[in-house]
Amino acid sequence: MAEPEEVPEMTEEERLTFEVKTLKYQLGQKRIMMSESIPDLIKFVEERMKTDYMLHPPPKSKNPWAEKSKCVLL
C-alpha cells in the first residue's frame, strides 16, 4: 500500500510563490454579473419545483416512506 508522499516542508518563499501563482490564475478566471447568473439560477429551480417531493409530497401510494394502510384485508 502506497503511503502518501511526505509533503516536503515548503519554505515561506516557496509557499508564497505557490500562493501568488494560484491567485494570478484565479484572477484570470472569467466572471459574469449576478444580473446574468441569478435569473439562470431561478429559472433552473422553477422548472424543477413541480417534481420536487419536498415541496409537493407524492401521494401516499407513491411515497416510499409513508406508512402502509393500518387496515388489513382478512
Added chain:
Amino acid sequence: MAAVAAEDSELDVDALRREAETLRSRLEEERRKSNDVQLRDVASKLEQVPSLQMKVRRVLKGHQGKVLAMDWSTDKRRLVSSSQDGKVIVWDAFANKQERVLSMPTTWIMSCAFAPTGDIIACGGLDNKCTVFPIDKDMENPERKKRTIAMHTSYMSCCRFVKSDYQILTCSGDCTCALWDVDSSQLMQSFHGHISDVLCLDISPVHCRTFLSGSSDKTASLWDIRTGRCVHSFDGHDGDINGVKFFPTGESFVTASDDGTCRLYDLRADREVALYTKDCMIFAATCVDISKSGRLMFAGYNDYTVNVWDVLKCVRVGRIYAHDNKVTCLQRSPDGTAVCSGSWDTTLKLWA
C-alpha cells in the same frame, strides 16, 4: 556572503507577500464588480413555497455512540452510517433493519461512503486512514477483506467515491485533499492550498471533474481533480466550514459553518450570493443539503435542530426539532423523497 543571501531572500519573501496582498485586493475588487443585483430582491416576486409537510418516518437505532457521518446508497433505500463507537452500520432504511455491522479497530469514524455499485463501503477518521470493505451479498466476513487505501498525516474528515468504485477522494486535518486509486491504493493527485484542517468535500454532480472543499481556515475551494489546481477560493465565513454541497446546476454551492450561517456561492459570478441566518442563531451549522429542485436547503445545527431555508427568498421556512443532541450529518436521498439526519443522540432519522 550568507548574510547577504539571507537578506536577499527576506526581500524576496516581502516582495511576494506584497504581491499576494495586491492580487487578493484585486480579486476582491473584481468580485465586487459582479455584485449588481441581490438574489433576495430578484426572488421577492416569486410565490412562497408551500408549507412543509415533512414528518419523521424512520428512526434508525443501533449505534452505541455519537453518529458522525452517513451516506446514501444509489439504490435509494440503503444507507451507511458511522459512529464514535467504532461501528459502521449498513441499513435497509425502508425496512428499518441493520444489514451489516462492521467493527473498526479505532473509535471516531468521522466519515463513511457508499460506492456507486453498493458493493463497497469506505470509512475512516481518527485513524488517519481510509479503509474499504466489500459488502456485496455473498460476502460472508467483510472485516477479513478490508483494505487500507489512503493514509493522511492527520485525521480523515471526509471520503467520497468519485463516480465509480475505483477512485476515492479524501480530505484531512493535515490540510490536504487527496485522490486515491482503490485497487492499487496509489495516491493519484494531492490538493494543497488550505492552511488549516479540511473538514468536508463534495464532488460536482454534473461531471466529476471538480470538487469543493470546506476548511477550518474559513474558506471553501473548488479544485480541478485532474490537475490538482485550486480554481476558486471563497472566504466570507467567520468560522470553520463544516459542510459544503454543490447546487444541482454544479455552478453554485452552499456551505454550513461554525459561525451559525449557511451561504450560497456562485461559481460563474465568483462570489457569495446569499446568507442564511437569523439574529438568534448562534449555534454552529454542521451539515447541509439541497432538495432536488434546489429550492429548499436543509441544514443541521448544534442546537439539535434542522432548519429548512428557501434558497431563493433567503428566509427560513421550517424548523425541525430533529434530535436530542447535536445534528452532525444530513443527506437528501438520491431520489429526493427523504432527508436523513444523524446525531450525537446515537440515532439517525428519516424525514419525508
